[in-house]
Amino acid sequence: MIHDTIAAISTAVGEGGIAIIRVSGPDAIEGVDRIFRSRISLKDAQTHTVHYGHIVEPATNEPVEEVLVTLMRGPRSFTAEDVVEINAHGGVIAVKKVLDIVLQLDGFRTAEPGEFTKRAFLNGRIDLMQAEAVIDLIRSKSDRAFSVARKQAEGVLSKRIKSLRQTVIELLAHIEVNIDYPEHDVEEMTSAYIRDQCGSAIEEIDRLLKTANEGKILREGIVTAIVGRPNVGKSSLMNMLTQENKAIVTDIPGTTRDVIEQFVSLNGIPLRLLDTAGIRETNDVVERIGVERSRNALEDADLILFLLNNNEPLQAEDRELLDQLKERPVITVINKTDLPRQLEIEVVERAVPAHSIVPMSVLAEEGLDRLEQAISEMFFEGQLESHDLTYVSNVRHISLLKRARQSLADAIEASNMGIPIDVIQIDARSAWESLGEILGDEAGDSLIDQIFSQFCLGK
Template identity: 70%
Template sequence: MPAETDTIAAISTPPGEGGIAVIRISGPQALEAADRVFRGRRPLADVPSHTVHYGFVVDPETGERADEVLATVMRAPRSFTREDVVEISCHGGLIAVRKVLELILQHGGARLAEPGEFTKRAFLNGRIDLSQAEAVIDLIRAKSDEAHRLAMQQATGALSAKIRSLRERLVGLMAHIEVNIDYPEHDVEEVTNRLIRDACGSAIEEIDRLLKTASQGKILREGITTAIVGRPNVGKSSLLNALARENRAIVTDIPGTTRDVIEEYVNLGGIPLRLLDTAGIRETADAVEKIGVERSLHALREADLILLVIPHDEPMHEEDRRLLAELAERPAIVVVNKVDLPGRLEADELARLAGD
């Protein structure tokens, strides 16, 4: 039985200018909804599944053509949602795709889909399980080749298969125990404490392995939040621009140029980094800069990794020492900047404070 009884429609491609946009219609009345606005050689209700048809989307009241389109028909249950689905490929841009969707909603009897509702229906109708549903958004948001590979494995059921196998083993163990209790006279293998201990131990090891891959997957999915911190004018924004390979942050010789946290994603060796360029940390009477410093300290506390920038052309400041002490127990990398200038930084003191 379908999980929903109404028919939904939405634009499935990103907004903006482009050659093609796709509008998806799904539900028990999807073919009828499309036929009310689609004009081709044959009504879509009469065509076979998984076929593509050329035609126009027209306003049924005025006969005015909204766009020249291709309509793809996928009948239940051989569709993503396991419902009747029609995908209308029209010209991209703002106006054409909006007009086509409006005609479908106004004359086709469909309602606008909620965010993620097509995937929700696929889950409720048994097309995908929960882990596969979660993988759909991971696949869309993948920021590296490795993140895409893992999301694709999960979307095609790799994780589900491991969980299903684990569950079957545990259910089998429970059944074995119950048979021994309820039918001791039957000729079945005796359940011993060692057998139970070994089976449960093996299951726990498998669960631990899955949990470890979950933390690795979180890093690939969301990236490592990396805060670039340090005193004002030590080159934090220059480091961000160098890693991002573009002038993402303003760089000047004036201390306190950065007043807010600037965010940028970069990909290093297949690992996405969410870089946060923070305001220089120092005592200040400037109200705006003080807010920036507070946000810097918050970013420092929340970061998975910290890049502490210390300039090569200045002696160690008290603020440098305080930050080094605060980061002693945190995952942090000390970045010595401005090495092209005459050195005044005491390397021995830095090594001692950094624990290296």
């Protein structure tokens, strides 16, 4: 049981219209009532109501801030505890004054990162998978990623994991009965039941893991390096995709000296764009460092946008890069299609037959739709499924699903080999525990602390 009461600022620090101080715990209502002056006492107020008044300095009873206070009695709150949210003016000083007064109350302390969500988990309102989805909601970089996280936070994916656990627990129950009452065991029927239950669970896990690559991309974004020799339009493409002048654009080769990073959502696909320095041999010490960083960015990239100029013949540097990128996930962008063509496109097609080639004019902002389609075909087989947002996107969940699948496969193999049923029980229980760790049922305190430490204060 949780005995103390926590408080923290739940809105971003800085100037704004309002700021919210969230308070949760057994003394939340009675404590805030001692520093809040209004026409009605919070102790007498109905749950899920909003009240106008002032926060006062306890020692002098002088008003400090004009506020609106929202009251939510547990368990009908985010944490399943009594929760009070104080809406104050959004200035740094105003909100700090209110928080300081709240924290002076007996038994009140500052919340740790993610502690409100952690309490929701510990109090059984949400499972660990739903709690982790809250982080994804906050960090979403695209509408699609937000929708996937929202579905997970609502428990859609948790229901499928719980259904899987139910399949495995039924198997464990059957095995337990046969261990306790071996005289009633029919070996062939038991083996068939094990294969059937484990096979059914494996099929469902495979359906979930099939979405893992797309889910991970939606959650983390595609690391996309924009590469090419100097002055082919890399920075211009970066600015076009981000719709801002993030990168300096000039006719002087070597203008970009370092890797510039920016997130962008392209047709619902989140890209982590890396605008790299033009790759070429140079005697300039600073530019040489930038070129080396560009080569390192190539190694880490999930996708490479390789730019060529439509109005120039292939250069030696172009050919060298084409050779280096043969086996990489590359989309070749032919830029400056608004100018007369001098590029030998047939040579490019022969050099990289497996690459998608997208003609564009960054200056005229033409060809973006073709680039979006090429990326979608490379990573999502042409389109994102709009009707099913049940993606597995968390690396921890993917790893545990694979572990559970292996345990179930081991159980089937053991059954086929005629291994005693009490040994098969170990594999089945291992699968059950791995699935439980996804939901938090089998998670240790250190894992739980690690997960919630990733949250911001006040969430």
